[in-house]
Amino acid sequence: MIPPYRFEPDRSAASLQEEFGALDPASETGVVVTIAGRMMLRRVQGKLAFATLQDGSGRVQLFAPSATTPRFDALCDRSLGDWLGVTGEVMTTRRGELSVRVDDWVLLAEARRPFPDKWHGISDPDTRFRQRYVDLWVSDDERAILRARSTVVSSMRRWLDDRAFVEVETPVFHPIPGGALAKPFTTHHNALDLDLFLRIAPELYLKRLVVGGFERVYEIARVFRNEGLSPRHNPEFTMIELYQAYADYGDMMVLVEELVAHLARELHGTTVLTYPDRDGVGRELDLSPPWRRATLVELVEEHAGVRVDLDTPIDALRRVCADHGVKVDESWGPGKLLLELYEKTTEHALWGPIFVCDYPKEVSPLARSHRSEPGMAERFEGIVAGRELCNAFSELVDPDEQRARFEEQVSHRDAGDDEAMVVDADYLRALDFGLPPTGGLGIGVDRLVMLLTGATAIRDVILFPTLRPEPNDG
């Protein structure tokens, strides 16, 4: 049997359930519909057969009496997993199950390999991620999560578009990696005989666009960082970065809390979610604005029980760090020490949502100096469910200061820090043309989706997570 080249279903399983869900048992409607999907279950009972057809929207039962079903035996012999196209009358069985009587059917595609156990599905994570095409058919939860991702991204786009943000695409190949502190992947362009880096962040290009007159821009950017894998890290992941001229980091806080609350409402109809804590116990999370705002220094005092800041003598600061189990590096300045202390003692203890405000300039090379706190930058991170969700600043707009910050980064690089930045001369030239006061924001999209769907592994929100290739062909 050669499968047809096209087929034209006029209903989905879900639309049938919606349209005919209220029928009494043993009803006939006289309505003939055409549907298509995979046969997931089958119950053949001699001269009467039932099957469960699943399409992208859901499931509906097929009802096939031998007396009226064309090629009845052939239908019963089809494998679970086969794609069928079915035309027939909408009806309900004596038990009341909504069904399509098979008045005609066609094989659309054969499943030559057996589908996994119809009840247990696939449990081996390796198989699930390698054979996502099977996992998606078999696991309702996984399908729901990945659809939710789509919903979140499109809601986010709509929300930003409604606020006059312009979506752009900037290069993935960067001659100079920049915009974040991370190890890049490298590649090579043959014709130009040029080494290129896969971007670790779109930041510096987006700010060039603000210089160029795009007052509100965003990019949903796949970025690449050459780091280890974990339940929360995939080497390629998606971030959204946005920049708003004339705004500062306070404006970004308002934007984040409103955006995230909006997305939660779009997806769940509420801003109150439950997410597993570190022990896997569901814990409530209320995303409704306003989120708490506190400075990093205040929070360290709250959680580590010591008041330290950038004026604390460096020896005392080193001692406090060591007391809290931070492995101190001699080259670190007070800013790095403070950040490490925060990460060790405080970050994981926060549940949020909370904005941790005012990070040391030393560890924030692209953020503008704080208007009133010497040594600090106007930067915040949003912590939700104990994890960093976003990172934002009042952008550093002064070319001379930016040059000095880059050069400081270069000195770190020379001291062996291969995640430190390098000088991007063209970016400095762009700043010379004038970057207006600008608020910038980056949100980890994968982690945002995890938060909103309750997923605890980043692999669950990425369709095809990075895996080592199979040793031989499956």
Add this chain to the structure above:
RNA sequence: GCGCCUCUAGCUCAAUGGCAGAGCAACGGACUCUUAAUCCGCAGGUUCUGGGUUCGAAUCCCAGGGGGCGCACCA
């Protein structure tokens, strides 16, 4: 990169040093209202790979491979 755990039939899992098994799927049969259909029958294996210990290894040991988790790094 380091540590711990894991890998048995297409899928989900048993067998803890003594004949490799069950359910589902597949295959053959019965069955006109089932819905994880049921019933009868039949078949299915490089126990991840390679070494070793042992009378005997899925099981213990060593090495390698895939995966998971933790640490490190980060978002």
